Amino acid sequence: MYKERINWKKEARLLPGYIVVVLWVLFTAVMLGWILAASFSTSKEIFTGKVLEFASGFHWENYVTAWRTQNVSVFFGNSLLYSFVSCAGVLAISAPAAYVLSRWNFHGSRAIRLGLLIAMSVPAIMIIMPLYTLAVQWKMKGRILLIVLYIFMRVPYTTIYLVDFFSTLSRSYEEAAAIDGCSPAKTFWVIMLPLVQPAVVTVTIFNFLSVWNEFFMALIFTSTKEMTPVGVGLLQIVNSMKYTGNYGGMFAAVIIVFLPTFLLYIFLSEKIIAGVTGGGVKG
Amino acid sequence: MRKNRTLIFFFMAPTVLCLLLMYVYPVCRTVLMSFFRVESLTASTDTWTFNGVDNYIKIFHNASFKTSMSNMMLIWLVGGVITLSISMLMAVILTSGIRGKKFFRAAIYLPNIISAVALATMWVQYIFNYDYGLLNQLVTLLGFDKIRWLGTDGKLWAMLAAFTFGSVGYYMLIYISGIEGIPRDMYEAATLDGASKPAQFFQITLPLLKGIIKTSITFWSINAATFFLWSKMFSPVQTEGSTVVPVIYLYDTVFGGKGVIERDAGAGAAVGVVLAVIIVAVYFVMNRLLKEEDLEY
Secondary structure (H helix, E strand, C coil), rough: CCCCCCCHHHHHHHHHHHHHHHHHHHHHHHHHHHHHHHHCCCHHHCCCCCCCCCCCCCCHHHHHHHHHHHCCHHHHHHHHHHHHHHHHHHHHHHHHHHHHHHHHHCCCEEEEEHHHHHHHHHCCHHHHHHHHHHHCCCCCCCCCHHHHHHHHHHHHHHHHHHHHHHHCCCCCHHHHHHHHCCCCHHHHHHHHHHHHHHHHHHHHHHHHHHHHHCHHHHHCCCCCCHHHCCCHHHHHHHHHHHHHCCCCHHHHHHHHHHHHHHHHHHEEEEEHHHHHHCCCCCC | CCCCCCHHHHHHHHHHHHHHHHHHHHHHHHHHHCCCCCCCCCHHHHHCECCCCCHHHEEEECHHHHHHHHHHHHHHHHHHHHHHHHHHHHHHHHHHCCCCHHHHHHHHHHHCCCCCHHHHHHHHHHHHHCCHHHHHHHHHHHCCCCCCCCCCCHHHHHHHHHHHHHHHHHHHHHHHHHCCCCCCHHHHHHHHHCCCHHHHHHHHHHHHHHHHHHHHHHHHHHEEEEEEHHHHHHCCHHHHHHHHHHHHHHHHHHHHHCCCCCCHHHHHHHHHHHHHHHHHHHHHHHHHHHCCCCCCC
16 A cells, blocks of 8 residues: 655645635634633633633532532433433334335325425424413423423424335345234334434434424423523523623533533534435435 | 234324324414414413404514514525535535545534534623633734624624524535535546636536525525524523514513513414515525526536
């Protein structure tokens, strides 16, 4: 194997491009770096511009304050609960439906497909008001309400996404299973669903990100601290900043909210990027 | 394969229930509500009184709603031109054969992964901060006086800059996948014919990306029409004229904001319908434009 030699003439021609992207990424890095440094500093250090000096050491207590006093632990726990339960719930509803839609044409199957496609692009503002009324009428509140909403919010996208993958599977799997006496439902859960595992993983990553970062419904439907997820919780922390004056604690809260999806991205960026352009976006 | 009706029924039922409960019924009720005088969302339907298009007349005579619509148009037009141009520039740079393409692509897309609330907080509390913010540090370094970035005049633009930064990565990914779909030999032939890089961009890349550009305009329009979070983060406590957008106006009239005396769910529904009509219109126009010229390559 020859080592690829650097073609300096080519690189020089690309220099303006390098400058633009490097500056952009540098700006991002400076922003994130400063926030991280500020989360370890005192409010006084932040205001005097001495964030990067750490003259008084690392203030880990900012994280302790954020986690305990400012209730980030509650928000964080809620968001984890919402994300995990919703992801599982969406799969339980969408995967069987996607399988059936990919296999059979039945009365109303076209309407359902079309309905799912339209539902994907219905803006939240068109449904939020009647949903609020329904929730009050049916006396649904608390965490369970948000979980149900998040599951239903992700069903159209997930179903549409999985239909394509089930369609690529050969019908010989089911035929073989039927000969062996396996019931159709069992065939689906034990044989067919594991076969689309890569698609399930991708769509679950997107569902997780979407639920973790959801803000609008959370803002409208959370009435108590006990059910508040991270997004709305962070807004409350920022709003109370005027009274607490604890800037270090606020930046610590920002880092805590930022970290889970960031870590996920570090490990899965290739899969996520491929999923963005692969699913749904067509010219 | 034999059709198994029981299986189809039990496997489809939850999804159909979801469609009806979460989408069909709410959308119908919102549309209906926009033609009635409805004070609060929890009021029973017996108290609804039909009042035709009064809700629509009311919102279009409301100063705050008119401001919100013009802010939305500014975000759509100015933000759209800037965001889509920067995204295209980044996509062209990243497909020009530079090293570390994967790293740059991942880094530029990163803001789309972060919680937008966290990202907006970073901008408000750091970049634009008057006392210790990044921009004012740069301004001081250059020997000028500090600027109030989040003053009434500049707030919309500050918000738009932050929003643009967060959005570029997504449209860049769409454009990259479009550019990578264009056959390489077209560029090779153009280079042999002596066409410069900019000429190649305007003569080959742009025309062939027409479909994808239209898709991205549709997406951007939807984002502009349903703009909410960034406005909430830049004016978190009280709604301000400088950052108000239709969804904020809807939120305040229906769920109550600071300084909102009278709640009006009917007017809120009318706002929702207006925005939905705008989105449907954009879809329709873009589809019409798309069908007219179908390029094959």
